[in-house]
Amino acid sequence: MARLSHHRGQIESRNAHIPTELPALWATIGQPNRAEQIARALTDPWQRARALAAVAEAVAATGDHDRAEQIARTITNPWERARALAEVAGAVAAAGDHDRAEQIARTLTNPSERARALAEVAGAVAATGDHDRAEQIARTIDDPWERAHALAEVTGAVAATGDHDRAEQIARTLTDRWERARALAGVTGAVAATGLHKRAEQIARTIDDPWERARALAGVTGAVAATGLHKRAEQIARTIDDPWERARALAGVAEAVAAAGDHKRAEQIARTIDDPWERARALAGVAEAVAAAGDHKRAEPTARTITDPRKRSQALTEAAWAVAAGGDHKRAEPTARTITDPRQRSQALTEAAWAVAAGGDHKRAAGLATEAEQIARTITNPDYQAQALAAVAEAVAAAGGYKRAAGLATEAEQIARTITDPRQQTRALAAVADAVAAAGDHKRAQRIARALTTRRERARALAAVAEAVAAAGDHKRAEQIARTITDPRQQTRALAAAAWAVAAGGDHERAAGLATEAEQIARTITNPDYQAQALAGAAGAVAAAGDHERAAELAEDAEQIARTVMDPREQARALAGVAGAVTVGGDHERAAGLAADAEQIARTITNPDQQAQALTEVAKTVGLPRARHLLGEAFSRGSWLTPLPLLAKILPQEMIRFADAVYADDPPRDAQ
Structure with missing residues (x-):
């Protein structure tokens, strides 16, 4: 008995250090039995309840709703049990079994979780088009905030079908001021999108929450400007009370006017904006539109009048790209070199190198790329470096350079593993998973993706892996991966x-x-x-x-x-x-x-x-x-x-030359 007791103590000590997220991971990858066993072996009652709740949620996401509900109901902690059942109800509703989802939700004794679960059910029912039932469910919710939230979801679903009268009617019944304002703002957007700008403006002006009213009017301004009615858009924008939303709306009008070709008027509007940051953004947009139109002489001086350093760099980068793309490489390079921000300067020189390479002068492009690399190497942020290498690796793979891509992806992973901030490391490793998948090592990519700690990044990375596996011809495995995504x-x-x-x-x-x-x-x-x-x-x-x-x-x-x-x-x-x-x-x-x-x-x-x-x-x-x-x-x-992978598909050989020029002398870290 002493030996058994000692053995039990060792097991309990070992289980005490198991992360509560681990059992749910086993359920996600298709091993619910093991997931449940590990969760139930946790000795701390609170950790065990939390782990079982996560397992129930993961099992529900795989479609096994019976077992998910069964697991959830065995949880002894009342709060965790209610939370788990609410998640199961949401998963069942999302799968289309609304009757059962509602039944599960109504069995919850915790008022807050019951309200949350019913709100999810109402939203799912509304998404299927059964708006009457969705509204009925929403109105039975006791919690005022959750009821308002659910009705706002129903309002959005009704508005999406084009029944703006009913959507507005439901929105106006909401007693919560903020939810009512948010719902009416959504209706405003739906009406504006159909071209009924006068009615959209009328609804927006009835919103009693100042911030939501300003935001809705800014949305109407954007919709009007997009149709080419720039004067009307400017008039609406100038009536917005909130200074920041007014500035944002006017900046959007200025950019729309610039895109339409009236650069002088666009610049005039931009210079009337009070907010310094939005004024800088608008002027940057004007400078970029002028550069894109080919008026390079005017674009650069406009950009240099911008006081915000980042926006000035952004506008000058666009000017440098436009000049280089137009064939005036000699002028593009000095413009790029005047940019003070190292990251933007490196980016501008990189783009100039692309333009030169596209013109056929690969030797000169390599020189510019090397210069860009030297500047980039002065940036010490490992998060940015890892993502940069991963993006280049993905682009090189898209261009057919799989061996080179694999090497770059390996270096990116090594850098990513040195990042101490968990959020930044997850983001960098997600980019690495994409790159490894693109390079053809699908098993390794899948391992990296499954180990990501945030659900959102894990799902996105697994979807990218599934895409790569499908493209490689392994359709069965692609399906298997897809079915594990929650x-x-x-x-x-x-x-x-x-x-x-x-x-x-x-x-x-x-x-x-x-x-x-x-x-x-x-x-x-x-x-x-x-x-x-x-x-x-x-x-x-x-x-x-x-x-x-x-x-x-x-x-x-x-x-x-x-x-x-x-x-x-x-x-x-x-x-x-x-x-x-x-x-x-x-x-x-x-x-x-x-x-x-x-x-x-x-x-x-x-x-x-x-x-x-x-x-x-x-x-x-x-x-x-x-x-x-x-x-x-x-x-x-x-x-x-951002655009690098797509650019590789358009000009694949130039992507290979670019990567060779930039990273040719960059040995893997384990060789240093």
Whole structure:
């Protein structure tokens, strides 16, 4: 007995150090028995309850709702049990079994968790189009805030269908002032997206929360400006009370006017903006538009008047790119060298090297690339270095240089492992997983992805791995990976990629099945931004499987939802995705119109990195020659890592030459 007691003590001591997240990881990768055993072996009651709750959530995400509910109900800690059952109810609702989801939610004795679970059920029901039932469920919620939140979700779903009268009516019944304001702002965006700008403005002006009213009017301003009614857009913008939102709206108008070619008027509007940062952003946008139009002599002086150092560097980078792309390489290089920020200067010289390489002068391009590398090496941030190397590795792999890509990815991983900040390390390792997958080492990529500690990055990285595996022809394994992903948006992306690959292999029946599954999962997503993007991906997969009529219907649904999205970044990306799906379906004229809308919206985005992401998404759709210009803008406005993989697909051999020039003398760290 003494030996048994000692052995039990050793087991308890060992189990005491097991992370509570580990059991859920086993459930996620398809081993629920082991997950539950490890969780139940934890000796600390609180840790055991927390681990079991996480296992129940993970099992529910895999689709085994019976077992998930069973596990959740065995948890002795009342709070954790309620939390786990609420998660199970949400998963069941997302899977489409709304009756059962509601039943589970109503068994919860904890008022807060019951309210949260019913709110999720109401949102899921609303997403399917059964708005009457969704509203009924929402109105039975006791908690005022959760009830308001659920009704706001129903409002958004109703607005997405075009029934703006009913959406406004529901929104106005909300007693919570902030939720009512948020719901009305969503209705404003949906109405504005349909072109009914006067009504959208009227609804916006009735919002009693000052910040939400200002934000809604700024959204209307952007929608009006996107249609070319710049004077009206400016008038609305100048009536906004909130100084920051007014400045942001005017900056968007200035950029829209500049994009339309009236550079003088755009600069005048920009210089009237009170907020220094927004004024700098607007002037940067004007300088970039002037440079893109070919007026390089005017672009550089405009950029130099910007007082904000980062925005000035951004505008000068765009000017340098435009000058280089236009063939005036001698002028582009001095412009790039005047930029004070090392990262921006390195980026500008890199872009000049790209332009020179595209012109055929590879020797000179290599010199510029080496200069850019030397400047970049002075940047000591390991997070940035790791992501930079990973992005280059991914791009080199896209260009066919798999061996070189593998070496760069290995170095990127070594650097990433030295990062002490957990969030930054996860972000860097996620980029490494993408690069390793692109380089062809799918097992290693999958290991890196599964070890990521944040659910969002893990799901995104696994989806990227699934895409790479599918593209390599291992369709069965791609499906297996896709089915372990718990995030619906990323799972849709992975299944759509598998459907594409299977269709390309000639098995259209199997591809159709995967595409249908992707569609079903996409329709469970309650967030309109994500649902529009997911449906667009599913539409492309359905088209690839040969069902163009169904693909067109899905694309239309995705477009309707996308046009209700308030966030310009997400709306631009969603519309670009729809354009891609429509292109696959063969309707090139409609695709061109959608891509043009996405580009216009992308230009209203205030965050440089987010704008670069949106422009890159549009470039994927439009193809050459327009894509070259859009990528040039993406390079100049945000991180140069964003458009690099796509650029490698457009000019693969130049990507190889660039990587060789920049990293040729850079030995792996284990060799140093």
